[in-house]
Amino acid sequence: MSEMQFWTFLFLILTFGIYITIAWRSRVKETKEFYVASQGVPTIANGAAIAADWMSAASFIGMAGMIAFLGSDGSVYLMGWTGGYVLLAMLLAPYLRKWGKFTVPEFVGDRYDDKVRVVAAICAIIISFTYVVGQMTGGGVVFARFLGLSAEWAVLVAAVVIFFYAVLGGMKGITYTQVAQYVVMIIAYLIPAVAVSQQIGGFPLPQVTYGTILSELDALRVQFGLDEFTEAFVGRDGGQLDVFLVTLSLMLGTAGLPHVIIRFYTTKTVRGARYSAFWALLFISLLYLTAPAVGAFTKLNLLRSADGSTANDLPDWIGPWEEAGYVTLNSEGVIETVSNEVGSGADLIVSNDILVLASPEISGLPAPIIGLMAAGGMAAALSTAAGLMLVISSAVSHDIYFRMIAKEQASEKTQMRVGRLAMAAAVIVAIFAGLNPPAFVAQVVAFAFGLGASTFFPILILGIFWKKANATGAAAGMLTGLLVSGGYMIYTLELFGLQANDHIFGISPEGVGAIGALVNFVVTIVVSNFTRPPSDHVQEMVEEIRYPQARIPSSQ
């Protein structure tokens, strides 16, 4: 076993041990604990948990690589995945917390009707499932490279750990484990970034120093046949329109993802929900502000070492990644072109997914830091996967079983048993998905956002801000939104064995969510206007969720 493998094993076992201990200590017996941690999570802890839940394998492992490859246009992920929190904090979180139940389909069901609840539960399952697949692949990258284990093993080990603490602790176990996972993840991400910033930029703040290397990076990129890092609208084929739509889709999608929304149900108060959103974005921004710097520095290091080199005198860290299948060399002579696309035929091809994980090696940091990086990558994948499993399990057990099949007659004990069974089923399905992983981690996840933006976001917003929105309108809106986005994704991608067609007006499938959302808004409003307005009872409910609490005269 190499020194690096030793440290990787050590950190993985250590962190897994911590997660399982926390889960055991916070095991639960009641559905209120299982689904919303008894609404007793302190604000800062909730913020850290949301941040860990949010920052997936795609954020941790894939994003800096995507930015290094796409350059300026990679900013869509940075703005999209943080900007959505502003919408969430102001337009959804406080009101949904005031209403105060367990799941997103449950709100939709109470606000509209049971048919819409079922559509919402199914959408929640599809979205979360798409997203879980990305996490499983992310865990696979870590295991394959650092431990020399196959991706199959990675998926199985990750699934067993998640299974243990999610089934045992539900939301409570997941929340407190995620706080620990956030700490592991952010330390692992920041140490190599700060070190490389000091090395190359001469100052330990990567967010500031990467500006100073941009002109050298641009020059090297052009030399190796790539576009300039700083030039806008060259990374994506659709240009400005596509960049605009993708950014907007990711923002709306972020605010429409059920596994993020439910986290605001766990705070003590409405005020707590607002501040949780602030802490969450603050914690998230630590990683997101660093990601473009990591991408730029790592790319610079990579291109510097390829500059004038032949295949034989590339640095040592390349070898093991080549064996793991993430780096390809197509030339014996001097390297003249570098790419990240397998089919590009460039002399040196480096997968986006390894740039962050390889960053400690590329900047020559010692073995313990590399091991910590691996633990961070696993923490990112595990924390997000666990949150998603909870959504899948609650949609099945609470929204479909308890509300629809058992007609709210089941005992606490039966509900808990069904909840745990559904969680177990979700883990097993995720294992199958993880064993048959699709393309780039970050891209797979992006499609979940398109669906979130075009189904949930509009009807949640209208449900709170427009009393006249009714069930028929919401059902029609969600279905047309789903058809537009889903249809366009199937049209432009090779899915289900269908042929991929050209993008219309250069709009990529990731950007169609914003259009789906617009269609959903319009359809819901038009249909609601032509059908009967919701009952007084529902309109009173909408009225109630708009205010933190009943007015108390004595507090004046």
Place this chain on the structure above:
Amino acid sequence: MSEVAHDSASQDPPGEDLSWRREYWKKNVRVLVVLLAVWASVSLGAGVLFIEQLNNIEILGFPLGLWFAQQGAIYTFVILILVYALWMDRIDDSFGVSERKGNGERS
């Protein structure tokens, strides 16, 4: 927020005079409009629509448009949510609907 009169309304038991609700909601929506306007202009505005023009200005090596897209927008988002939470605290207080524990501290 001092223009809100509490004297007459606060004598009523909660749930009877609901006119404060419309006022509260109007203020809430106004906060949202102002903050979301900033939200859109730093991200979709400076980071996408006007990025090329702003890129002609350079600060510490960063073309300004790129800086907004990769750094500035995110800093602004964090501040926006903090401003929102603090602003809503003030509105809640002035309407007497802030959530407090038994001892009157904010919960």
